[in-house]
Amino acid sequence: MPREKFQTLTEQMFYILICLQNECCGIDIMEMVKKMTDGRVNVGPGTLYNLLEQFNDEQIIRFTKTIGKKRSYILTDKGRQLLEKEYNRLLQLTNDYQKYAKGE
Amino acid sequence: MFGIKYRYENIEFYDCRKIESHLEKMAAKGWMIKRISGKFYKYKKVQPQQLKFAVTYAPKVSAYDLLPTMTQANYLEMCEEYGWQVAILHNQLQVLYNPDVNTVEIETDGANMLDNIHTTAKKTFIPRTAINLFLSVNLVVMMILLFIASPLEFICTPFYFPGLLLGCVGAVNNTVELIRYFKWYKNAVVYRSTADSLLPAEKNGMINNTLKTLFVVTALWVSATVLSGIYRKVFIGIITVILLTTAVSEFLIRDSKEMGKSAGDVKFTSWFFGMLVFFIGYYGVMTMDSTVVEKVDGAYVSYPKMNWADPAMNRFTDEEKAYIVKMYGDLDVDRIRHLIWFPAEYEDVENRYSYIFPLELADYNPYVKERGEFFYRDNNYAVVDYTDAKQKAGGYTLQYSIYYPQPHFYQLVLYAVKRTEVPNAFYINKHPEAGFKFEETDETPWNADRAYQLFDYKGYKTGVFVICDKDRIIKLQLDNPDMLTDKDKVKIADKLIVS
Known part of the structure; x- marks a missing residue:
């Protein structure tokens, strides 16, 4: 079954939204994701650009300012809810794993 | 010759990873990609170098955009920040390269890549192939009707039989192309739910390659028979128009590369309008006052001019x-x-x-x-x-x-x-x-x-x-x-x- 758009988030989407809790631009996001995950997750510039466009279209983030060629964004309330929802989903997954897979 | 090489590369447009690795190999041999038109690739001789390539699609771009759109320009700027440089921008296709072979890929999300490829295919590949399929079937039907109307004329006219064959091969070929794409897309959709990467295309099988070869052979056959027949002038006229418009557009836009846009886009429009003018002119001349009717001592005679x-x-x-x-x-x-x-x-x-x-x-x-x-x-x-x-x-x-x-x-x-x-x-x-x-x-x-x-x-x-x-x-x-x-x-x- 194909994944419905933004019903669940990929790792890259999740980390991008975490970064955008504070205002930042694309380059910053790429650096932050790499740092946060010790290089495990990489976001390519093309992917990042497309995701930012899509988030912006869905009003998950909003454009704030342009400095030189750098465009900055920040999470909207809708985006915060989405991130929170995804966190709860992942938490639920983890709890279920602990409960049923490890039998705690 | 002149440090330019043209090659037919049998790689599907949706197999981005394979195109990338192929271009990397060619660059290592000293051939830098300059243009991709369908499966025809143009390379220019350069110093052999290790480069990393990225092939992506921008579905919102139109073939008639002579300059990168704002969205595309922003996209490219972001890529440039990471050292990516433009090799080709041709319609929706974007080919970039990076001297740092260890850099992060441009597209790291397979799902996004797949969406872009499919949206692009819906704008280009699918309608184009469907039209080709329709034209091929049309040709087959036309030839069968000609055969029914006059079997002798059919088998005596040099280009009718190869025309029928061309139509049949074209119809099968286009059908196979469409089926292959949709099969790949269906599997790729499933694949992306389990892996964040793009599903490679199936290798071209013998049937597929044979069909393509047959198509080229029959097309050449038709061309050869037409060239030797009474439609020679029309055929030469069409080829001349294509070559002339290509030459003119190449000349007019020779400096437009600095805008990051390849010649192909302008060429397409020039070619299109060139052909339009040609056909309007041709049919105009052929249909205007083309029959002479004279009355000669009480009898009418008519003959085409x-x-x-x-x-x-x-x-x-x-x-x-x-x-x-x-x-x-x-x-x-x-x-x-x-x-x-x-x-x-x-x-x-x-x-x-x-x-x-x-x-x-x-x-x-x-x-x-x-x-x-x-x-x-x-x-x-x-x-x-x-x-x-x-x-x-x-x-x-x-x-x-x-x-x-x-x-x-x-x-x-x-x-x-x-x-x-x-x-x-x-x-x-x-x-x-x-x-x-x-x-x-x-x-x-x-x-x-x-x-x-x-x-x-x-x-x-x-x-x-x-x-x-x-x-x-x-x-x-x-x-x-x-x-x-x-x-x-x-x-x-x-x-x-x-x-």
Whole structure:
């Protein structure tokens, strides 16, 4: 079954939204994701650009300012809810794993 | 030559990773990609270098955007921040390269890549292939209808059979292309839910490659036959227009690379409008005032105005008019219009496949000398009823048809030519003993390979002969079989066999 758009988030989407809790631009996001995950997750510039466009279209983030060629964004309330929802989903997954897979 | 190399790369447009690795190999060998048009790649000689390539699609971009759109420009800027440089921007296709081979990929989300590829395919590949499929099927249907209407014309006309083959191969090829794409897309959608990368395309199988090769071969075959036939000028005209528009657009946009846009986009528009102008012009000329109707001493004659360069050649001379009136003076207007057909250029005469020829007209020297030949014909193979003309002219007429079969259809044409003389089923049912049949003649006239004469069901000779030469089959129809005197033979040989 194909994944419905933004019903669940990929790792890259999740980390991008975490970064955008504070205002930042694309380059910053790429650096932050790499740092946060010790290089495990990489976001390519093309992917990042497309995701930012899509988030912006869905009003998950909003454009704030342009400095030189750098465009900055920040999470909207809708985006915060989405991130929170995804966190709860992942938490639920983890709890279920602990409960049923490890039998705690 | 000149450090430029063109190659046909059998890689599907949706197999981005394979394209990337291929371009990396070529760069390592010193060939930098310059243009990708379908599966035709253009490379330029450079210093061998290790580069990392990225092939992506921007579905929102239009083929008619001469400059990168704002969205695309922003996208490229972001890529440039990470050292990516533009190699090609062609319609929706974006090819970038990075000297740092360890850098992060441009696209790290397979799902996003798949969406972009599919949206692009819906705008380009799918409609284009569907149109090609429709045109191929259309060609097949057209050829089948032509075959039903006139099997002889079909098998004697050089480009009809390869045309039919081209249509069939094209239809199968385009269907296979569409099925392969949708199969890949279906699997890729499933694949992306389990892995964040793009599903590689299936390797081109033998059937696929054979179909493509067949398509090219038949297309070349059609081109070769058209080039040798009466449509040569039209074909050369089309090719010239394509080449000219390509050359002009290359010249006009030679500096536009700095905008990050390849020549292909402008070229497409130039080509499109060039072809549009050409076809409007062509059909305009062909349909405007292309038939001349003249009233000559109470009789109407009509003929197509085919020689545009020299309109005088399209007119009857006074002598010709007098002769036509003598022959057809009292025939009604429609018949005259139907019968008289002038090939105004000698090439048309050379390339005829069949015609019917009143022998008297062959003696009409002024016209024969000036224009090669003067003949009447009704399309290619229909037999014209000359009864009236014969009565007017007061002599016997010779009717003949010449068929120029393709070598591989020779026996088939011979069979068909002989078959047309066999009485219809109704007659045969009524007279089961009846059997018009061709029998090989003892003496072969005019040094032909072989000849047949038709005998009726009573075993009497008829005036119908089939004469087989190496490259043509001639069917003669004389008023009376016994009229073929030595003098006639010489006369016919002069006009028919030797000419």
